[in-house]
Amino acid sequence: MNDPARPGRPSAVRDGIADRRTGNSGPLLLAGRVGQGMAAAMLSPAALSLVVTIFEGDERNRALGIWSALGGSGAALGVLLGGLLTAGPGWAWIFYINVPVGLVLFLTLRSQLPAQPAPATRAALDVTGAALVTAATASLIYALIRAGDHGWATWTTAALLLVSALLYAAFVARQRLAASPLMNVRLLTRRPVATGTLLILVATALMIMMFFLGTFALQAHHRYGALATGLLFLPIALSTMLGADIAGRVIGRTGPRALAVTGLVIAAAGLTIPAIWNAVAPLVTGMAVAAAGTGSLFVVASATALGQVAAHEAGLASGIVSTFHEFGASLGAAVVSSIAAASIAGTSTDGFSHGFTTGAIVAAVTALAALAITPSSRSI
Known part of the structure; x- marks a missing residue:
């Protein structure tokens, strides 16, 4: 099969060239x-802790x-840039392009960021906690991905989920006892922080599901x-x-609860469109609508979680x-790859519809949860 980007050159030849350029090493x-x-x-x-510590009040919301707008749109623009590079010099350039960008950003930040005082003491890295949470997450993600090929109702899937739960419990116990914990889990007992982390988790999962599908x-x-x-x-x-910009401007007047519910409802409505119609126009339109909702949700989540933390807690809360x-x-990637496994392999198209339907249901259920748990106060 010829490569459509370069007529006359077989795709297998280009793949071989790319393999040699990257050392042919997985x-x-x-x-x-x-x-x-x-x-x-x-x-x-x-970056997030700098926003929290430098700005206050409504200026912080903006x-x-x-x-949020830069983060969310950066992911979508990354797809565009990746397409340009893949169709042009080749997919390996998605790695090369990061080098000059990183150097420019390093020099810019070094000259533009305000000086920060060095901490009096440097906390030791909690290696045990890092190992526990990494193993727990790896077990969970592998269980979700494996379920797409072998089914959910298997002993192996159940065992992996159980191992993941036990490792997460051990991680929480470790954080409560460690002298220098990797994560201050006590912050999660605060309603605004817990709500914000839930919203950021769902918003990111929905966006990744949408991009993936x-x-x-x-x-x-x-x-x-x-x-x-x-x-x-x-x-x-x-x-x-657009969604993130509008949310940053109005959240001080509407409060986080109304904006969170609105963003999730918009996301659910947008994801419903490609779940029902799989043509190109409904697909792109539905994703654009859903992106406006998730974009606003990123702002609500960050403002809710970080709006009332003390300055010395900004770094921990941002982490x-x-x-x-x-x-x-x-x-999000693990769940949707499991649901849409058959469609990704090219054997059917039902998986795409099921994936978008799952995303719409998650957004709708989270909207009900946000209505119940998100603080209504406008002073965030």
């Missing part, structure tokens, strides 16, 4: 992704709106190339930015929010 690719993940794990809470549906089912798929995600990026953000992404 472990090397995975190691690079792990390194990127570790860097992102440090950058995200650092800053969180900008932060949308990309495979457009490429595997509708036969669009990488570039065309990226371009179709442009309105989704704009919609995410919790960022942790649940990443956990939501992993959970």
